[in-house]
Amino acid sequence: MKVVKKSILSLSMLLLSASFVLSGCSEGNSKDSALGSDKPVATKNSGSESTPATQLKPYKLKLVYPGSTQADQVKVQEAMNKILQPKINATIELMPIDWGQWDNKANLMIASREKFDIMFTAQWNGHAVNVSKGAFLPMNDDGLDKYGNLLKKHGQGIIDSLSPTFLEGAKINGKNYAVPTNKELAAQGGVIYRTDIAKELNLDMTKVKTIKDLEPILTSVKEKRPDITPLFLRNGDNFNAHYFAQTDALGDASIPGVILKDQDGTKVVLTSDLDRYNETLKITRDFMKKGYINKDAATTSLGTGEALKAGNVFMVVVSLKPGKDAEMANGISLQGKLKQIEMTPKTVSTGETSGSMLGISTTSEDPERAMIFINLLHTDKALNNLLNFGIDGVHYEKVSDNIIKATDASKNYNPGSSWMFGNQFLNYIWDTEDPQKWDKFKEFNKDAKKSPALGFTFNAEPVKTEVAALVNVGKEFDPPLDTGSVDPEKILPKYRDKLKAAGLEKILAEKQKQLDAFLASKK
Structure with a gap:
């Protein structure tokens, strides 16, 4: 794995600043936010001085996941970059792989040590096998090479919003090799x-x-x-x-x-x-x-x-x-x-806690930036919904703060993959869905039969x-x-x-x- 040449202390101080999401700037649309400015990005992940995101070295994050390429994918990438660049000086390349080719192509990427940053993974899709192959970095390992505990350093938003059951259930030999999506727990x-x-x-x-x-x-x-x-x-x-x-x-x-x-x-x-x-x-x-x-x-x-x-x-x-x-x-x-x-x-097993996750590849050249991006998907509503539903006013129109309706261009970006990314409770709800959807998700989990091996x-x-x-x-x-x-x-x-x-x-x-x-x- 290629290591970052700069001293990790310097890089960490810069990257820690990017976890501003806990400071209430998650939408990133106001003129007072860091979006489009050189203002320091506030952080609550450490007591360090805030550092402008523009001082970070530019980096392209590659996100690999199963799904179909969308007609307006490039437009959505560009819209995501308008949020990511001012916040963490990064851009994103979405790399969907058709479901029918997913297993073969994903396994080939792992086996050939192709360079990418983040990949969808799940217990039903060979997660433990790929961990044993060295595909993913441990995220909560204090002794991890020069990066340290990625989840603790750059995933505070995940820790604060995700039920401990998910993280505990997804561990392998005491370590998390991917971050679960915050979604329904029962199956x-x-x-x-x-x-x-x-x-x-x-x-x-x-x-x-x-x-x-x-x-x-x-x-x-x-x-x-x-x-x-x-x-x-x-x-x-x-x-x-x-x-x-x-x-x-x-x-x-x-x-x-x-x-x-x-x-x-x-x-x-x-x-x-x-x-x-x-x-x-x-x-x-x-x-x-x-x-x-x-x-x-x-x-x-x-x-x-x-x-x-x-x-x-x-x-x-x-x-x-x-x-x-x-x-x-x-x-x-x-x-x-x-x-x-x-x-x-309805049942709950450890498999449900790790049924949809994002892992950081051991070939990533900037695992810390990858961890920060995953944290943003759990905390930044604007970024989360951009990835899942496209551009407001183009691919959907808002009916209210959290309800959206389709447009003529919805067909050009509609990946249907919201269960894969970050915090699903940040997702908008279509006007054809139950407006109480998220409350029912929580109720769904309550009386589910627990597997004897849960955890x-x-x-x-x-x-x-x-x-x-x-x-x-x-x-x-x-x-x-x-x-x-x-x-x-x-x-x-x-x-x-x-x-x-x-x-x-x-x-x-x-x-x-x-x-x-x-x-x-x-x-």
């Missing part, structure tokens, strides 16, 4: 469907409580609307997804070994040992054979939102929260045409060789099995044999050992 599996099509076909959706209940609905759609795919599945979004199957992967969903977060048992088992997993495989396979599911489910690069937006899909499987249907509808211009059905209990995150370092091998086996078998694309009776035994040959038993034993030690420490 719930279900489906989202097209209400206009359901009305057209006179479908009674109130009877749907379980996966089996979907069959008559899907049959009717297939028979009466052969031009439409009744059920769209993909790798990661299917009935065996962690949020639907209620599995707690104990830190990283790509590493075998789970417990059930809606139960009280703490024995770590292989997912395929679970009755619910095997039952779901059978149902999904039956649905595929009957033509209810898209044939390319195991390989498609389409996201669930993109599939619905295309107009030829009736239903998708998703992780739910209050107002997810309206939120998704706004992102794909289907306002008023989507509705959700909750089909599992535990598996440290993959002792078995990283086996983990790397098993993750590749999972990539080969999970997509076709979970989407019903292959016969589980024929393929599942082969999957088990390959897992065992790659070191499954060693990983399960290490997970159990670490979990038992964690549980014993709580007594």
Whole structure:
């Protein structure tokens, strides 16, 4: 990793000044703020003298995340830079990668040591594996090279606004390698469907409580609307997804070994040992054979939102929260045409605390500036909403202080990724959404069932060789099995044999050992 040549003391004194967000200047639009001036930027992160941001060396931050490139992306970058340059003398380059290419391209960037600053990461997307590969810097390590404790030095706004449950739950071996998004904490599996099509076909959706209940609905759609795919599945979004199957992967969903977060048992088992997993495989396979599911489910690069937006899909499987249907509808211009059905209990595991995070790459040439930018996304309302919704008066219009409505140009910048970045409670609410959305998020978390392993995150370092091998086996078998694309009776035994040959038993034993030690420490 390339180190900053200036003395870290000097750089820290300069960068600490950039955390002015706690001084009440978060909007950055008044003439009295640091925006567009050489006035000192006040800080509450230290007792040091304030230093003009213009004395900082110019730096371009590169933000990598899954999503589609937007038509007006450059315009939004320029608007963000008008906030960032006066505050921390930085500019931003947004680097979205299409969901279908995300895993391969993100892994290649990490493996090739490509230089970038910040990357989206999550427990369900190989976070622990990538940490073991040295992809991300620890953010709360007092002894970190020449940078010290990045979170303490430049993340005070995060610490003040984010529930400690998020940061504690996202730790690996006592350290945070990414900052969680401040959003809903509980998880719930279900489906989202097209209400206009359901009305057209006179479908009674109130009877749907379980996966089996979907069959008559899907049959009717297939028979009466052969031009439409009744059920769209993909790798990661299917009935065996962690949020639907209620599995707690104990830190990283790509590493075998789970417990059930809606139960009280703490024995770590292989997912395929679970009755619910095997039952779901059978149902999904039956649905595929009957033509209810898209044939390319195991390989498609389409996201669930993109599939619905295309107009030829009736239903998708998703992780739910209050107002997810309206939120998704706004992102794909289907306002008023989507509705959700909750089909599992609400649960909370460590995985939910780390289900959406931003990590700082070990290839970043200015980790401190990267940390300050992440802190701004948690505290600066103007910057946060620029990234998520675009430019006020162009991509949306304000109805009130926190309510916005679409414009003709909304389609040119509508990434639908607000759950990825910073503090979602700073986000504006579309006029087609529930104005009490954020209050309902808080209520949603209150009575959720807690996983017995809440607070535990598996440290993959002792078995990283086996983990790397098993993750590749999972990539080969999970997509076709979970989407019903292959016969589980024929393929599942082969999957088990390959897992065992790659070191499954060693990983399960290490997970159990670490979990038992964690549980014993709580007594």
